Amino acid sequence: MKRETPSRWKSMRKVELHRHLELSLRLETLLEVAPSLGIRIPGWKQGEKLTEETLRELHKELLILKPMQSLSEVLSKFLMMQKAWASEELIERLTYEICVDAQQEEGIAVLELRYSPTFIQGASSLSFEKIHEAICRGIDRARSPSFVAGPIGILQRTLPPKEAEQVVHFFIDHRDKFIGVDLADREVGFEGTRFIHLFEQIQKAGLPITIHAGEEPHPESARFIRDAINHLGATRIGHGVQIIHDPETMEFVKEKDVALELCLTSNCLTQAVPSMQEHPIRKLLEAGLKVTINTDDPTIFHTNLNHEYDLLEEHFDFNRALFHQCNQFAAEASFLPHFDVLHALSLQGGE
Template identity: 40%
Template sequence: MNKSSSILKTDIHCHLEACFRHQTLIEIGDRVGLPVPADVGTFKRDYLVANQKESLAEMIAGFDRVRALWFDPKAITRLTKEAVEDAAAQNVRLIELRYSPDFIQNDRDISFEAIHGAILDGISSANTDIAVGLIGIIRRTLPLTEAQKVADFITANADSFVGIDLADQELDYPGQEFAQLFRKAKASGLGITIHAGEISVEESRVNVRTAIEQMGAERIGHGLHIVNEPDLIQLVIDNDITLELCPTSNLLTGSIPTIEDHPFKKLMDAGVKTTINTDDPSLFAIDWNSEYAVAANSLSLSRADIDQCIENAKTASFIDTNTINKAWSAS
């Protein structure tokens, strides 16, 4: 038990498909004839992204290895329920889980409605009183007609999603193409967050500007590489944008060379609203306690800084304030 375990935490950037217990994958794998290594070392080597990788593409390949286990409503409900309970067990009081309907569907005979229903069942059957919200993901790599179908599904279910996101490969897939889908989603009351600025190249920084100026983003997933661009920092501040920072993720995808190089504190000191998040906890072999410990120990965040990040997440959350306050007072 370390100090970070007692903090009442938030996580507003967490991919549901990357939340799983090893034991659960073994059991589900058994059922579908997909052997999942019981040996922890082999499991880590073959399924997880626990060491620093060369690219975001490597991490996305890691996702592909686990998605086969999200194969039917029963498995999806169980995985979701366990994700919520695992977060609650580490004193996470507010979590926004995001998932990609077509990624889970994976050309199989399961409808978006069945997937979504199974996830909602998982959340409601979790034995917790924490605030949980769902964000639907559009993948940048989808052809526009496919993206439109996913966006229509998310927008049609605006009562059970709290937000919509654009994720996946940033390079070569600019956001403009999807801007109209996001404007429609925003009009239906959904919060807008966009993965952008995750990679240290100009195109990735341009994605941050596009997200804010053309897609109605209120939050940016990652966005860390605006750090040396005063204009972009000003744009983020002027538009009251919150960054969803995921430090260990940035290290493992090669976005930063060492954890100490993460510009978390620099961004905070520049006046940017920052939050602490896990991104893909089980896939990275991390959890909420460990990520908050990283913030304190490797990123030199004081307890006051961490508290500020938690307040920022509560304010920027797409979950309604009453639900968040209730979850907080129930702790």
């Protein structure tokens, strides 16, 4: 049920910095475990043979294939995928499969996987420790000299202050088991600056920071990006796509040597950009910004990293040299140990 179209970029060794673990799971596994977890999937009966037609119907039920019109429209799809993260065993299995598919199907050598402990807790009721240990076991089982991966902890902006503090303290207490911290969810109405004191503690603990900022079109998008860097200590920006409307902030980001984690398909489907053609990725690269290529939520957006490369080649004339450049930027900006990153990238998959 993955994207089966062969891509000529499959064997290129790649780095991905921005992928949400929870929405990257194998659909086959979701279908397999759905009945035992009481997940009702419209149009799907357990054991039913997957014909092309059932598959098309299932994709419509489970995935986001057209630009989103409203949040409620996609919420049920998010919740269906959330429910699969129900036990330690499943968390480990799903994580392991995500890592294996990334290596074998997408030629990924370096993968940063971000997740929100509060989101997974919503499905599993497990402690943060148990969730994190299961994720680390999944990653460790998939690790090889030619594949390195690590978890980034997400703080959800929408959390009340007390809960946010608990999550951040969990990250800090387990700082040797996280490669970095992220702040995610809607910016508008949930400004990151509410969490300045927590991000000071994260910086003091030595954890690198990336922040979702400047994703949605909004008059203050550029300021959100500057705030993430100036006040929250971000050295990378998740999306930041709206920066194109503010040349001064573009200069500022360049000066600060901050990499942008761009996600083409995601930006189109969430309507962060009006259309694929209007995505500024090429312009940002030409302006000298450190652009990296990412999938965000590959399963729910029905994409993978090869497909993103295909789209960039088709719509923006990206060639091998540009992809190589973006992978260099991503390798340099990675929160994983630099030696492991370079070593994994230098090897062929499976070595």
